[in-house]
Amino acid sequence: MNLFQQYQNPSLAVDIVVFGYQQRTLSVLLLNRNEAPFKDTWTLPGAFLQMDERFKDTCSRVLKTKLGMDDVYLEQLYSFDDLDRDPRGRVIAVAHYALINPKNVSIAAGSMANDVKWFDVNQLPELGFDHVAIFIQALQRLRSKIVYFPIGFELLDEIFTLPELHDLYECILDTTIDRRNFRRKIMDAQYIIATGKKREGVQNRQPDLYKFNKKLQKDNFLLNIQ
Amino acid sequence: MNLFQQYQNPSLAVDIVVFGYQQRTLSVLLLNRNEAPFKDTWTLPGAFLQMDERFKDTCSRVLKTKLGMDDVYLEQLYSFDDLDRDPRGRVIAVAHYALINPKNVSIAAGSMANDVKWFDVNQLPELGFDHVAIFIQALQRLRSKIVYFPIGFELLDEIFTLPELHDLYECILDTTIDRRNFRRKIMDAQYIIATGKKREGVQNRQPDLYKFNKKLQKDNFLLNIQ
DNA sequence: TCAAAAGTGTTTGTACTACACCCATGC
DNA sequence: GCATGGGTGTAGTACAAACACTTTTGA
Numbered sequence: 001m002n003l004f005q006q007y008q009n010p011s012l013a014v015d016i017v018v019f020g021y022q023q024r025t026l027s028v029l030l031l032n033r034n035e036a037p038f039k040d041t042w043t044l045p046g047a048f049l050q051m052d053e054r055f056k057d058t059c060s061r062v063l064k065t066k067l068g069m070d071d072v073y074l075e076q077l078y079s080f081d082d083l084d085r086d087p088r089g090r091v092i093a094v095a096h097y098a099l100i101n102p103k104n105v106s107i108a109a110g111s112m113a114n115d116v117k118w119f120d121v122n123q124l125p126e127l128g129f130d131h132v133a134i135f136i137q138a139l140q141r142l143r144s145k146i147v148y149f150p151i152g153f154e155l156l157d158e159i160f161t162l163p164e165l166h167d168l169y170e171c172i173l174d175t176t177i178d179r180r181n182f183r184r185k186i187m188d189a190q191y192i193i194a195t196g197k198k199r200e201g202v203q204n205r206q207p208d209l210y211k212f213n214k215k216l217q218k219d220n221f222l223l224n225i226q
Numbered sequence: 227m228n229l230f231q232q233y234q235n236p237s238l239a240v241d242i243v244v245f246g247y248q249q250r251t252l253s254v255l256l257l258n259r260n261e262a263p264f265k266d267t268w269t270l271p272g273a274f275l276q277m278d279e280r281f282k283d284t285c286s287r288v289l290k291t292k293l294g295m296d297d298v299y300l301e302q303l304y305s306f307d308d309l310d311r312d313p314r315g316r317v318i319a320v321a322h323y324a325l326i327n328p329k330n331v332s333i334a335a336g337s338m339a340n341d342v343k344w345f346d347v348n349q350l351p352e353l354g355f356d357h358v359a360i361f362i363q364a365l366q367r368l369r370s371k372i373v374y375f376p377i378g379f380e381l382l383d384e385i386f387t388l389p390e391l392h393d394l395y396e397c398i399l400d401t402t403i404d405r406r407n408f409r410r411k412i413m414d415a416q417y418i419i420a421t422g423k424k425r426e427g428v429q430n431r432q433p434d435l436y437k438f439n440k441k442l443q444k445d446n447f448l449l450n451i452q
Numbered sequence: 453t454c455a456a457a458a459g460t461g462t463t464t465g466t467a468c469t470a471c472a473c474c475c476a477t478g479c
Numbered sequence: 480g481c482a483t484g485g486g487t488g489t490a491g492t493a494c495a496a497a498c499a500c501t502t503t504t505g506a
Contacts, residue, residue, distance in 0.1 A: 008277050009235040009236065009237050009238055009275075009277075010235065010238060010275065010277065011235050012235055012236060012238070012318065049235075049236065051234050051235075051236065051316055052309065054307045054308070054309065055305070055307050076304060076305065078302060079281070079302065079305050079320050081280045081281050082280070083278065083280065090277055092238065094305050161458090162458085162459090163457080163458070178496070178497075178498090179458085179459095180459090180460075180461085180497090180498085181495070181496065181497085183459080183460085184460095184461095184495095185495090202457085202504080202505090203455095203456070203457075203504075203505060203506085204455080204456050204457040204458070204503070204504050204505070205456085205457055205458045205459080205502065205503035205504050206458085206503070206504070207457080207458055207459085208458085208459085224494090224495075387485090388485085388486090389484080389485070404469075404470075404471090405485085405486090406470090406471085406486085406487075406488085407468075407469070407470085409486080409487085410468095410487095411468090428477075428478090428484085429477075429478060429479090429482095429483070429484075430476070430477050430478070430482085430483045430484040430485070431475065431476035431477055431483085431484060431485045431486080432476070432477070432485085433484085433485055433486085434485085434486085450467090450468080
């Protein structure tokens, strides 16, 4: 036997905090488990790592299976290693968060879940395992990241209005941001590009439509919201 | 057999980027391996996780064994999961970084190493495994963290002068920082407390001695260096 | 013509930058 | 007394915050 294999190893899993933005609300996708442990309890989606997988592969597998979603913005967050975080034994979770546009996915409870649902981040149910801690850290990371890196687009449609982007930032940061200053900062940073079109079929004045500036210098970018 | 254990699991290790500051230089501690793989090559210190250990326990064990050091500032960085990052098999590394004051430790090559040495971060030798990537990320993290969180003290003596703190920041950030503006920012932030004493036995004017303000509000702290 | 939301510009204040002089100590 | 590094203060500038009016659309 290889010296290398005489060690017993913890199980390795990924857990994913999937953020979505819809109806002017930041939401998280949760699964209601239909198996012990934490049967009938809401948890983050996750899966065990297979030997030939990298973390992102495992995440993609989960997102594909449970959300029918490819090509998702995904970032590694932190690894959680409490000795008793999983009643089944020693499991280490490498937490990730994902940003998706709920419009582009059709969620379906798989064989492992009673139900899959979006929850407003401000109205979460009780969560199983240590998933509250993971969620809190994910939200913190999203909040700190969105002011120095253009990731907001991952949550919006390809084409969007400036008031929509503004509302997204207010939702995520949970503050009010001055409309006019926000607009100036976004425009100065060349964050977005005018399409020359306007959104039609709205109640009031038709807002301009923009798209993300993909040539944006992503490093050295700072939004500096109030 | 438990369904749970039918999966094969990768090995889990921690690797630690140990930063030290001495002779006006930011350094990293490296081990020269005396065993394959990467025999006679410099690498970061690390160890395999034992089943009853948390990451920090494993790190402490390494730091204690190889540095005779307890009570070190330690932070989890990122988990590295390349399939072939270790020629012995599938090993996932949970990278950490540590900040220590080299004065307080006596490094000694253990049975696993030919040698243990400090290297200027700007003059690293070739590193084994994927340790260059880990190092780069650690340095980035240190640089971004030091401007919004008071961790510089971990690298200095209990009592230090403002020019010393200033030089530390210049070393870590690899820039020049205006002396007078730096002083004002540090003082305004109530970052440090005057001891009323001066350093003696120096060539020129005796600089004031300070200590860290432990009551500092660590959240909501921003230094904003140029 | 009115209500509701979108677009635009100006003033004010604060905080960062840049910069120069005096002070203490050892040789 | 001179060289070297340490301590202090100020003026200018740039950017963020605060704020009000006009425009467009549907009802």
